[in-house]
Amino acid sequence: MSSSLVFTSPSVEVLAAQAALQAQDDLVLTLPWRALAIVGPDAETFLQGQVTTDIREVSAAQSRLACLLNLKGRAQLSGRLLAWPEGYLLILPAEQFEAARSRLAKYGVFSKVTLSEIALRIQGVLGRGAQNRLASLGLALPELPAIDQGCSGLELPIRIRLPGLTRGLLLSLASDAAPLTDTATSSEAAAVCWDSASIVAGEWILAAAETELFQPQEMDYHALQGVSYQKGCYLGQEIVARLYFRGQLKTELSAWQCESGQESLTAGMGLVSEDGSRVGEVIRAVAQGHQQWLVLAQTKRELVAKRLDADAQSVLKRLPFTR
DSSP states (O other), X not given: OOOOOEEEOOOHHHHHHHHHHHHHTOEEEEOSXXXXXXXXXXXXXXXXXXXXXOGGGOBTTBOEEEEEEOTTSOEEEEEEEEEETTEEEEEEEHHHHHHHHHHHHHHOTTSSOEEXXXXXXXXXXXXXXXXXXXXXXXXXXXXXXXXXXXXOOSSSSEEEEOSSTTEEEEEEEXXXXXXXXXXXXXXXXXXXXXXXXXXXXXXXXXXXXXXXXOOTTTTTTTTTTOOOSSSOOOTTHXXXXXXXXXXXXXXXXXXXXXXXXXXXXXXTOEEEOTTSOEEEEEEEEEEEETTEEEEEEEXXXXXXXXXXXXXXXXXXXXXXXXX
């Protein structure tokens, strides 16, 4: 089963702006995300029974990816959790915000927790130039390795180091002036750069169209410390644990460089081996230039994809995740 997402190659002008942004290695863009505060005396125990990550690992010093699952162990939505005064903050795409608030409110009625939106500006920081400018303002990204997803504390502006090369988040009050202004003149090109870096890092957040399509291990959240197998029960935990302890997951998340004359790629498009056997499918794709794409895919372990099933002339080359 795949989502309805379609990924279209942008205009020549956007591709040129994207190339310029990648070359300057200094990108700050406001992400279309919102922030939900979960606070109160029961915030920790409540979230511990809801999310896939171990909430005890979420602190002023580190954030964590997390999913909210259905009973079948499939992710209804995902986001990033960080510590917040008297509780926690969940940041996630705006299109998933109301679903997250509704889901947590449904299960939080018998707990001493309060859910409220915090009006934050959530900026993506990408490249050494942007990181150096942050550091010059006394706002350096945390020293913890990217895989640990270090966080700068509880006071705004909060900085979070993300998996991947020179990736981070900067959170500030929406009503205040931004510590760093957005650098891109083309918001579309900036979004393409951010999505490209996310694919190479193998870190992604569910879109609304992907609700209940993936188990968290299929999203590689176990490799990014977004799944705990020791913390105890939560909704969907039995299925997640079964996949781990019985070793039943036969696929893996993978990134690919793709040459294809297709003007658009769609989620669910097949990746095939030398003999034409289907060995995977597209999850996300981002155009990189003329007939050049970055592809995030779900593929069968130990099998090698060679091309897209929809384009006999396409060529695939697997990329290692940079985490």
